[in-house]
Amino acid sequence: MLHSRPRRRVWRALAATGLAAAVAFAVAGCDTRAQDQTAPAPPDVGVAAVLSEQVQDWNEATGRIAAVESVELRPRVSGYVERVAYAEGDEVAKGDLLFVIDPRPYRAALQRAEAELARARAEAQLAKTRHTRAQSLIEASAISRDDFEARSAGLAEAEAAVRAAQAMVETARLDLAFTQVRAPVAGRAGRAMLTTGNLAQADASLLTTVVSQDPVHVYFETDERTFLRHQAMSRAGERRNADNAVRVGLADEAGHPHAGTVDFLDNQINPATGTVRARAVLPNPDRRFTPGLFARVQLEGASARPAILIDDKAVITDQDRKYVYVVGEDNTAQRRDIVPGRMVEGLRVVESGLATGDRVIVNGVQKVFMPGMPVAPQAVAMRGGQPIEAVAKR
Template structure:
């Protein structure tokens, strides 16, 4: 009798399957947001270089300040260029005097040749001398213009309006036109560009989705872009796409994309790393799951779904962006799948589960468009 009692105690009933809360996925319009890393670039960058040889006399701007287009930045010793200008001016005066004298000779000879007082050969020589004088005067005038231009180059000006950087030369430095000595750099920082790249495969998929109507997107210049800075804060002003390259980088297999952002406070600086969120339209048949339903590990992201006979199974998924409290699902799930959102800590893949009645399933944080699943008895 005692052995029979012990046998009955050993044959205890197995524990019931854990109770879980699930949602049944349904398609819905989802914002098609693409997240890409990028770097800031100035809209315009001008390298200010020497255009004449000489010694730098003075820096005429304050480093790191805004300058106007045409504002003087450096002064190069002008004495040598001034002497060359004066010499060219004198050479022009001599050439003009010679041309005037030759013209007067031609006028006198034109009367004498009609009276046969001089030979035709002498007259032709006088005409040739006049033309030679006119050519010499034109050449001297061009030399004077060149000397005047070189003299103006002794005052180095900014070609664009923007922020002038650190001076690359100091007073007393010898600069060279032949070596194009870099003197400083001016960058236009409002607005700025942000450059990033997208893989060719993702771009092809997006184009297929646009052609099929699975994604509705605005025109290129109306695609809104927002930025996240290195410290995780959101840049307050939105930008827009303004360039999409038509060639693929052979080394990386990516396509270059560029956006433009207003930058009145100079928060964005050239070379700065940012993360861009491109709002590329709406996916008409999108899927979302609550953030708490997704498990992310070394092998990637996965969710637990309830399959046939209420058996739990792990399903790997490819995540999109996080919108509110929901992950956008790029692949791995389909409409009608039952995703476990509550009670995950008790669930093991391949083990049966018991679906909680709709009244006991916590609806907060559930994906928009999804609905709590009915228990097995009601399905």
């Protein structure tokens, strides 16, 4: 009996130890099953193969629309405005009547000049008759040489007076015509700065402005590097400056839907800004362009070149770096740093970092938390991101 009590204590200790081990093993098994049941499935992501296409380089600039012809209309004669003969803001044709200045003083001046011309012609006719008579008399030695020369000089003076009177008539006729102020160019007329009853001063008073509508110019500045590149292209005979294509977009437009050509480059670089002024001409049949509008300009660069294109939604920013996630053969997302370029037809040019055949995550990038994470790729189109087919390689 004395030896049985220690033996029972030993067995109790061993039983307690076995029970604890069994409980620990059971708990561990439960944890493993719980982890297996709560492990998330790889997220579905839209994956598209990079596009390799020929792209045309374009240099970006900003500019302003300007009229090819812009006229500040001022009167050539002074007088009171009798009538405004156009509707403000309307388009006018070359030669259309815009203003009428009181013509009565100029009509009277023309009549006076015509009367002076008639008198001068009468005096010239009398001087010619006297000169003819003097010729016959001098041949008969009936008058002195001095009298004959005086009559000859009188005829020359009378003929000069006729020419002067004719010039006065022409001047008066022009002044009378200038009382009708007509459009010197076709275009859109602005508001009337002087209305009926106001005094218009010759060559001083502004009556209105007229700006041409079709075509229009767009002036923009380009940097030295772009200028030198185009100079090199011209020397190589690739194209002339006047043939350089441009694309233009307005503030309310997406992209650059309007096409034109460069027709002028300035003859010097602005040393303060390091830029040169250029001008392009654009057709404007639908009157989309109005002088003074802001314009976004793309100037055609070098010849087309191959480039890698991706959807801009795939690009992620990490401080000063840009990167994308590509999907490898094992369906894991791998980070790939890139150097992005400009946008071309809604896609981003990748200058370096990607190669033909790479598959980039376009849709569901936010589901990827870290490089190496498993994903369930679904093939989508690079343009638009629409599904093509499910690709589940698990």
